[in-house]
Amino acid sequence: MNHIALVMPDLETGGAERVMLLLARGFAERGHRVDLVVGNAEGPLHDTVPASVRLIDLGVRTKPGGAAAFAARFVGRLAGYLRRERPDAVLSTVQGANFAAVMARALSGVHPRLVLREAASPAATTSPFRRSLRRLLYPRADALVALTAPMREQLIALGVVPVDGTVVIHNPVDVAGIRAAASAPCPHPWFTDSSGPVLVSVGRLTREKDYPTLLRALARLRETIPARLLIVGEGAERAALEALIGYLGLSAAADLVGFDRNPWRWLARGDVFVLSSTSEGYPNVLREARALAVPVVATEYDASARDLVPDAAAVVRCGDTLALAAALAARLRGGRPKGSVPRPQEDPDALLFRPVDAYLAVLIDGEAVTSRQWSTAEL
Structure with a gap:
């Protein structure tokens, strides 16, 4: 020992x-x-x-x-x-x-x-x-x-x-723990209504997460698909993001839900998980989304993004609003269905x-x- x-x-x-x-x-x-x-x-x-x-x-x-x-x-x-x-x-x-x-x-x-x-x-x-x-x-x-x-x-x-x-060394992922946590109730009304698909993003409200690009992509996406966005996390950029949500007319379509010790209950219920970061070390949440069989769209924060998101069409340039909106639309229209079985080689x-x-x-x-x-x- x-x-x-x-x-x-x-x-x-x-x-x-x-x-x-x-x-x-x-x-x-x-x-x-x-x-x-x-x-x-x-x-x-x-x-x-x-x-x-x-x-x-x-x-x-x-x-x-x-x-x-x-x-x-x-x-x-x-x-x-x-x-x-x-x-x-x-x-x-x-x-x-x-x-x-x-x-x-x-x-x-x-x-x-x-x-x-x-x-x-x-x-x-x-x-x-x-x-x-x-x-x-x-x-x-x-x-x-x-x-x-x-x-x-x-x-x-x-x-x-x-x-x-x-x-x-890649980060560890507690698949069993994540799946157990994901089964907890999540009371947000968007998960039970039929007004449109729900995008979920998880992370601190910081500049590196580039939520402004995600919000602008949501506004573009909503021209054709009535999607909504839930951002699970807290941070110094809250006031600026709330102002941008109002400016873009997204007050009824984007919700900063704050910190939750159990982000997986939100992640598991999303139609697509979105990562919009300009910089990351190793975003475990991408592997967690895959463990929960949730479709992913991500920015290419560095070359490892394409290792973590095997579908090349689901990885877009950082800060590219139009590309992010297009990738989200493609995922919502015909991506891997939520609830599909994770890749068998990913032994928990x-x-x-x-x-x-x-x-x-x-x-x-x-x-x-x-x-x-x-x-x-x-x-």
Whole structure:
């Protein structure tokens, strides 16, 4: 049994946070002692931490003194945890936590194996300061996990990591859990009326999700099909999106339903799932939609989009309103019917535990990075 610490900033809802919770559960089920170490444990995912995982709250709640002081407290408290608990291996995710993990290990005086998980597209880092930190700190980790082959290639091209220090591991997907959650009631009236098909999108209300393009595509689509749109998520762009909905005359056709701890009950009932992002790390929701046999239309946020959405006609250029509207119309008129059986080769247990075991190989086996590549074809 190994002692493994998973580090992230908080328990706010998001793809990276949900993946880390799945990995924590998987590591514990494989017999390891697992700590989930977070700067702030007061997020909406607090109650979803598995009972088999010890939650360590570093108590970094506020930002007196600004972002630099906040980061310093996170690094200092994480270093104290490492010195006190001495885990065998550490896995961190999201860029800020990755920076903190590298610095905390250096300060702690102990040397657990450190693996960084890059959660977002490398191109999404536009700050010169953060790019410099990434070039300085990432090579000091023992390994870096990229979520897709294109992401790995970008990191190597940017000089962030050496070729033999990066592996590709896809995110785990809990198919059984998703299907069970999807069966929960969903009271929105659009799912029970006959006024037109319902599109569903799931994600934070942020610029990267490019919901303005999706809303404009909906307005175009409604010239021929009376579709409606439900967006499940919350974020800083709510006011701007509400204003755009009003401007486009979509008040009766687009609903920002807010955060829901169970987005799968919405996803499962949609006629089409739509991803309109301009930047993604590895959008698990695309695989979740396929696990629920919901047709998908997505933007080509990077080359991995075409791996996750096999139908080439369902993948369109980012920011292209007309192409997105046309793809949605085609899906609604004749796409793979909702409720069809998912591809038989997508074994539910493999989708969850093969990534878990791949992470364990990188975390525990120091030979794994150079001797074994967990490729996109395998996961």
